[in-house]
Amino acid sequence: MQSRGKKTSHLDLLCDIGDLTDLLVSSMSVDNFLQRAVEMVARYLDTDACSIYLYDEASAELSLAATTGLVSGAVNRLRLKAGEGIVGRCFQSLKPVCEGRASSSPETMLFGETNGERFNSFLVVPIHRGAVKIGALVVEHVREDVFEETEIMALRAASSQLASSIENARLIMQVNRDAAPSSAPRPDLPGGPIKAGTASEGFAYAPVSVYRRNIPVPLTEVPPGDDHTTLEDFRRAIDATAGQLQELQAMFAKRLPESASLIFTTHFMMLKDESFVGKMARLIEEGVGPMSAVSQISGHYASLFLSNPHEYVREKANDVEDLTMRILRNLKDRERTGTQTRHRRIIIADRLYPSDVLKLVANDVQGIIMVGGGVTAHISILSRSLKIPLLLADQPELMNVPEDTPVLMDAYVGTIYIKPTARVVKGFQTRENTRRAAQQKSRHIRGETKTRDGEKVQLMANINLLSEVPLARELKAQGVGLYRTEFPFLIRSAFPSETEQYLVYRKLFDQMKGRTVTVRTLDVGGEKVISYLDLPPENNPELGMRSIRFSLDHREIFDTQIRAILRAASGARAARIMFPMISSLDEFLEARGIVRECMGALEKEGLDFNGKPAIGMMVELPSLVDIMDDLAKEADFFSIGTNDFIQYMLAVDRSNKRVSRYYAAHHPAVLRGLAKVADAALRSGREIAVCGEMAHETAHLPFLLGIGIRQLSVDPQFLPSLHESVSRIRVADAREYARELLALPAIRDVQAAMEDPAWKETFGRA
Ligand code: PEP
Numbered sequence: 161m162q163s164r165g166k167k168t169s170h171l172d173l174l175c176d177i178g179d180l181t182d183l184l185v186s187s188m189s190v191d192n193f194l195q196r197a198v199e200m201v202a203r204y205l206d207t208d209a210c211s212i213y214l215y216d217e218a219s220a221e222l223s224l225a226a227t228t229g230l231v232s233g234a235v236n237r238l239r240l241k242a243g244e245g246i247v248g249r250c251f252q253s254l255k256p257v258c259e260g261r262a263s264s265s266p267e268t269m270l271f272g273e274t275n276g277e278r279f280n281s282f283l284v285v286p287i288h289r290g291a292v293k294i295g296a297l298v299v300e301h302v303r304e305d306v307f308e309e310t311e312i313m314a315l316r317a318a319s320s321q322l323a324s325s326i327e328n329a330r331l332i333m334q335v336n337r338d339a340a341p342s343s344a345p346r347p348d349l350p351g352g353p354i355k356a357g358t359a360s361e362g363f364a365y366a367p368v369s370v371y372r373r374n375i376p377v378p379l380t381e382v383p384p385g386d387d388h389t390t391l392e393d394f395r396r397a398i399d400a401t402a403g404q405l406q407e408l409q410a411m412f413a414k415r416l417p418e419s420a421s422l423i424f425t426t427h428f429m430m431l432k433d434e435s436f437v438g439k440m441a442r443l444i445e446e447g448v449g450p451m452s453a454v455s456q457i458s459g460h461y462a463s464l465f466l467s468n469p470h471e472y473v474r475e476k477a478n479d480v481e482d483l484t485m486r487i488l489r490n491l492k493d494r495e496r497t498g499t500q501t502r503h504r505r506i507i508i509a510d511r512l513y514p515s516d517v518l519k520l521v522a523n524d525v526q527g528i529i530m531v532g533g534g535v536t537a538h539i540s541i542l543s544r545s546l547k548i549p550l551l552l553a554d555q556p557e558l559m560n561v562p563e564d565t566p567v568l569m570d571a572y573v574g575t576i577y578i579k580p581t582a583r584v585v586k587g588f589q590t591r592e593n594t595r596r597a598a599q600q601k602s603r604h605i606r607g608e609t610k611t612r613d614g615e616k617v618q619l620m621a622n623i624n625l626l627s628e629v630p631l632a633r634e635l636k637a638q639g640v641g642l643y644r645t646e647f648p649f650l651i652r653s654a655f656p657s658e659t660e661q662y663l664v665y666r667k668l669f670d671q672m673k674g675r676t677v678t679v680r681t682l683d684v685g686g687e688k689v690i691s692y693l694d695l696p697p698e699n700n701p702e703l704g705m706r707s708i709r710f711s712l713d714h715r716e717i718f719d720t721q722i723r724a725i726l727r728a729a730s731g732a733r734a735a736r737i738m739f740p741m742i743s744s745l746d747e748f749l750e751a752r753g754i755v756r757e758c759m760g761a762l763e764k765e766g767l768d769f770n771g772k773p774a775i776g777m778m779v780e781l782p783s784l785v786d787i788m789d790d791l792a793k794e795a796d797f798f799s800i801g802t803n804d805f806i807q808y809m810l811a812v813d814r815s816n817k818r819v820s821r822y823y824a825a826h827h828p829a830v831l832r833g834l835a836k837v838a839d840a841a842l843r844s845g846r847e848i849a850v851c852g853e854m855a856h857e858t859a860h861l862p863f864l865l866g867i868g869i870r871q872l873s874v875d876p877q878f879l880p881s882l883h884e885s886v887s888r889i890r891v892a893d894a895r896e897y898a899r900e901l902l903a904l905p906a907i908r909d910v911q912a913a914m915e916d917p918a919w920k921e922t923f924g925r926a
Pocket residue numbers: 537642644683780800801802803804805851852853
């Protein structure tokens with residue numbers, strides 16, 4: 161390319177810039193591409209300086225990425241906030257900014273270390289692709305008032321030609337930085353609080369670890385000179401690791417009986433595997449340092465898992481990482497056995513399975529921040545059951561928080577602080593202590609739950625893990641209105657056998673001592689993924705082979721579960737079996753038929769079982785609303801799962817944050833559907849409960865009581881507040897209120913009625 165005069169042809173400039181795209185593809189260096197681009201623009205427009213600034217989402221800053229004319233040492237060091245100086249202003253507004261006498265402008269560009277102060281004319285145009293803001297392109301001149309409309313047009317055209325290449329460059333730089341987290345400079349994260357949604361309440365302050373799925377395991381590179389351990393140390397480290405895993409397993413057997421011993425299966429098998437530990441030992445015998453030997457073989461293992469086409473196999477790479485970290489830690493801290501890596505941390509993750517949560521519990525996880533909406537309802541439910549604070553954040557830059565950074569998460573109000581100041585931490589800790597003390601005091605439930613005008617309301621507990629039963633009993637739950645049996649399945653790495661299931665269910669019946677226990681059959685599929693099942697992917701999993709459909713399609717799994725429930729319920733006075741996601745009478749009859757067949761088989765085998773459980777169903781699909789009278793002739797009881805009822809009634813994925821504003825429990829169709837369902841059940845003399853989240857939401861309680869609901873099943877921690885709320889409401893008022901709501905046509909009308917101060921006062925919610 162030849163140097164041109166100031167008034168160069170714009171056409172030439174654009175053609176040459178188009179060529180730069182090829183240059184990017186063939187070039188190994190992204191920096192070099194950007195450098196050539198600025199040099200070319202400076203040459204064509206005959207300017208004294210030209211620079212490209214790229215926007216870094218992680219730090220919300222513009223960073224100088226390439227320059228000709230400014231001090232080259234400022235590249236990657238000069239950073240401007242969006243809106244700061246004329247570069248930041250142009251970037252934010254997406255409009256060109258032209259200054260002819262910048263030295264007299266109050267808004268100079270903070271160019272202290274880049275000798276920028278000697279320039280007087282500035283022209284800045286944004287680099288963007290549609291709404292995607294990429295950065296800014298700047299040209300400068302020492303002389304005053306140099307740039308005119310022609311230059312503005314030329315630079316804008318250049319910027320738009322360059323935009324997609326520069327965006328690629330930015331992505332590549334980002335990937336490189338992510339691939340080498342330890343050596344690359346980390347972007348600064350916002351100092352103030354970051355907003356997040358709460359999925360499980362709580363408070364935590366701890367160092368952080370970022371947990372990525374299916375990313376090659378970042379195993380430690382140990383320079384040979386730094387490794388002073390021996391083959392004997394290695395063998396000791398393996399023994400210590402096996403010992404620690406056994407201890408953890410014993411701890412789990414107590415805390416989470418339903419997980420039994422299966423959480424660490426992969427770990428134990430690898431410790432026994434000759435091609436894992438054996439190969440490491442042989443490498444050490446050949447002179448390789450033990451730490452390098454462990455890293456090499458583990459890395460090989462992890463990449464084998466990662467290259468497998470099945471997701472559930474790829475997942476095992478995380479087990480390899482976990483095990484390797486334990487071995488390395490035991491090798492390093494020869495005398496400090498028992499210390500685990502990633503212990504007592506806050507975990508930031510973009511995707512987790514329920515079984516991952518358990519492994520995190522094994523490391524005494526303090527809190528979890530899920531980034532980017534990859535959370536399933538079951539991760540939320542499990543975290544609540546395990547009392548782990550869980551926040552859902554939208555900011556992908558959280559995945560870049562460096563290991564060990566102190567993080568405070570307040571999952572009561574939904575805020576995250578990265579590196580909080582001592583004052584912030586102290587303030588939160590004091591508040592947390594006060595809250596705990598208040599919670600202890602308010603836990604007393606006095607007698608039965610009755611409305612203000614004396615009608616009894618039965619409060620029951622939703623149980624996911626057996627460890628929640630003591631709290632449910634302490635808070636006087638009158639029974640278990642929903643036991644989600646999928647949890648023992650979700651948190652294991654293989655199907656539990658009939659005996660294993662029997663033992664879990666038996667504990668539940670025993671602990672509830674004669675009170676009602678409603679066992680819901682397996683509700684998997686959709687977002688409730690059982691990773692070891694390896695089912696074919698579905699385009700619409702929520703509408704696919706899930707829940708009762710899955711059970712009816714896998715008779716051996718269904719029979720095993722039904723047999724285990726019937727046997728465990730032997731002798732129980734009030735045992736109930738409930739089918740999830742029933743869509744028709746036919747489906748209910750088929751499922752009930754199987755229960756009866758199982759009874760026949762158990763009878764023949766001479767085993768003890770409960771021959772008279774109540775058999776009922778969840779009401780979760782809109783298709784049931786108009787056939788309730790027919791269902792009520794067959795089903796012994798109903799329980800409305802409002803979580804799914806709303807999801808299916810309104811076609812809104814309950815775990816998709818992007819559509820969460822459409823998920824409206826107070827939609828007139830939802831309210832009228834609920835009223836019809838309750839009315840049909842009550843007219844037929846059938847028990848009807850609500851067991852979805854709506855049951856504990858105070859704002860919806862008057863409506864539910866108003867349509868005749870007298871059984872509510874909620875997570876145990878909500879029992880005290882629900883007891884209080886019920887006792888403030890008069891049934892007569894609730895009926896009138898429900899009538900009013902049911903006559904309203906639009907969501908916003910219902911919203912207005914719910915927020916009406918007069919109604920709020922009537923129900924003690926002022
Ligand atoms: C529901 O759908 O409301 C329900 C209680 O079931 P789950 O949340 O387990 O789907």
